Amino acid sequence: MKSSEKDMTKGSPGKLILTFALPLMLGNMFQQAYTLVDTAVVGQVVGVNALAAVGSVDWFNWMSLGVCQGLTQGFSILLAQQFGARDEKGLQKTLGTSLVLSLLSALAVTILFLASTGSVLRLMGTREEILSDALLYIRIMFGGIIIVMTYNWLSAVLRAIGDSTTPLIAMGIASICNIVLDILFVALFHWGIAGAAAATLLAQVVSCIYCFQKIRKSSVLRIDRESLRVDMRLTRKLFSLGSPVALQNIIISIGGMILQSIVNSFGVVFVAGFTATNKLYGLLEIAAISFGYAVSTYAGQNLGAGEYERIRTGVKRGALMAIATSVLIAVLMLLFGEQLIGLFVEKGNPNALQVLDYGRHYLTVLSLFLPILYCLHIYRSALQGMGNTLIPMASGIAELCMRIGSAMILPGFWGEYGVYFAEVAAWTGAAVLLYVSYRRVLLTIVGKRSGKKIEGK
Numbered sequence: 001m002k003s004s005e006k007d008m009t010k011g012s013p014g015k016l017i018l019t020f021a022l023p024l025m026l027g028n029m030f031q032q033a034y035t036l037v038d039t040a041v042v043g044q045v046v047g048v049n050a051l052a053a054v055g056s057v058d059w060f061n062w063m064s065l066g067v068c069q070g071l072t073q074g075f076s077i078l079l080a081q082q083f084g085a086r087d088e089k090g091l092q093k094t095l096g097t098s099l100v101l102s103l104l105s106a107l108a109v110t111i112l113f114l115a116s117t118g119s120v121l122r123l124m125g126t127r128e129e130i131l132s133d134a135l136l137y138i139r140i141m142f143g144g145i146i147i148v149m150t151y152n153w154l155s156a157v158l159r160a161i162g163d164s165t166t167p168l169i170a171m172g173i174a175s176i177c178n179i180v181l182d183i184l185f186v187a188l189f190h191w192g193i194a195g196a197a198a199a200t201l202l203a204q205v206v207s208c209i210y211c212f213q214k215i216r217k218s219s220v221l222r223i224d225r226e227s228l229r230v231d232m233r234l235t236r237k238l239f240s241l242g243s244p245v246a247l248q249n250i251i252i253s254i255g256g257m258i259l260q261s262i263v264n265s266f267g268v269v270f271v272a273g274f275t276a277t278n279k280l281y282g283l284l285e286i287a288a289i290s291f292g293y294a295v296s297t298y299a300g301q302n303l304g305a306g307e308y309e310r311i312r313t314g315v316k317r318g319a320l321m322a323i324a325t326s327v328l329i330a331v332l333m334l335l336f337g338e339q340l341i342g343l344f345v346e347k348g349n350p351n352a353l354q355v356l357d358y359g360r361h362y363l364t365v366l367s368l369f370l371p372i373l374y375c376l377h378i379y380r381s382a383l384q385g386m387g388n389t390l391i392p393m394a395s396g397i398a399e400l401c402m403r404i405g406s407a408m409i410l411p412g413f414w415g416e417y418g419v420y421f422a423e424v425a426a427w428t429g430a431a432v433l434l435y436v437s438y439r440r441v442l443l444t445i446v447g448k449r450s451g452k453k454i455e456g457k
Helices: 011-045 048-056 059-083 088-123 128-143 144-161 167-187 192-216 230-262 270-307 310-341 352-368 371-387 392-409 417-450
Strands: none
Touching: 011 048, 011 088, 011 192, 011 270, 011 310, 011 417, 048 128, 048 192, 048 270, 059 088, 059 128, 059 230, 059 270, 059 352, 059 371, 088 128, 088 192, 088 230, 128 144, 128 167, 128 270, 144 192, 144 270, 144 392, 192 310, 230 270, 230 371, 230 392, 230 417, 270 310, 270 352, 310 352, 310 371, 310 417, 352 371, 352 417, 371 392, 371 417, 392 417
16 A cells, blocks of 8 residues: 555544644645635735625535535545445446546536526626626636536545545645736736636646546556446446535535625625635635545545444544634634735725724634534534435535524624624534434444444443
8 A cells, every 4th residue: 555545444543534634734725825815816906896706606606616526525435435445346446437427517517507607696686896707707617617526536536545645735736826827817917807717727727637647656546448437326326425415515505695695785895804704714614624524534444444433433533633623723813813804905995994894703703613613524524434425415404594594584683793693503503413413323323234332422
């Protein structure tokens, strides 16, 4: 086994999860770096309206990304289980079939999302003064869905065999490319938000090339003509894992889009402040996603190897590390968040102080309740790694209901603060459902497979 591949069925669970998560965190930091540069360049060079335009399509853009991530993450669950079970033949077949399904899905998603952009943005109540810029940006991003799908498939495959280092290096290279292209396209060529979108997609092409070259050199991951022949039974199995995760992300993003339509009603200045903090959302969530991927791979490999007791131990230790990390990030955001938000706002704009004020209040609310979000990621990922993607999908419905209900009711009492707490309410509803369901799945389904009831506290 090469050093970049990690067998998570042996050794200290806590150490395995942490050492797997750390490269992912660094990779996500690179990704957030170029996201922040995107936003800062747009806000500083093009202006507040452009910042609001990009922010107004955040959830719609995330929906397309959620479909790509959901399908490929679901496909990788079976890969991780086969890797843990040392089923090389099954791994090779799943690898080829999942690639074909990912590319075909990317084509269908591209057509669907491009055809619906105008209708969706108007339905969301996107303000006329930013509508044309918002349409331009999102259409360019949707035109590159196949790039996004390819990168997510490549990184999901690598994570399934325990390789979190290659996605880190790929994202680091992509971040540098994106920052250089941002400055070139937006600040020097004055291509506006179209330049920012093009820079993001071209940077992801670079990350795809790097990951693909790594997979080509792997002795475990082999694709040939035979493995590319789609097997209908395997196709149904893969979609049974991937579709609920994709649907879960779609449901969450629908709630976000409805929330965005409520945000739009408060005016462009509020939208800009809300957008500035949403761009920091990635920094808040950065370690949660990384711990989640680590726990999912860990649970999948150990399920395949029949090491059920290790799942309980690893998830518990992963949750404790995640909560401790969330507290640290929250403290840093409370101390330095306002300065970060200021990076996105054009100082000479007459509304700059109001934009900063809205953004600071929203960031404070999110930071104070951040441990809830981290627990959500841990238990959702643990369930997915054990092959249960239906309960996480149900948690997406819980998020949708809590987010919409809170956003519609709370502003009547607290004004814009009601919108801020809608996100916290969504986290809480989903986290409670996931934690209760995780314990039930672990103590019953997994316990039955091992022939004994697992004792858990």
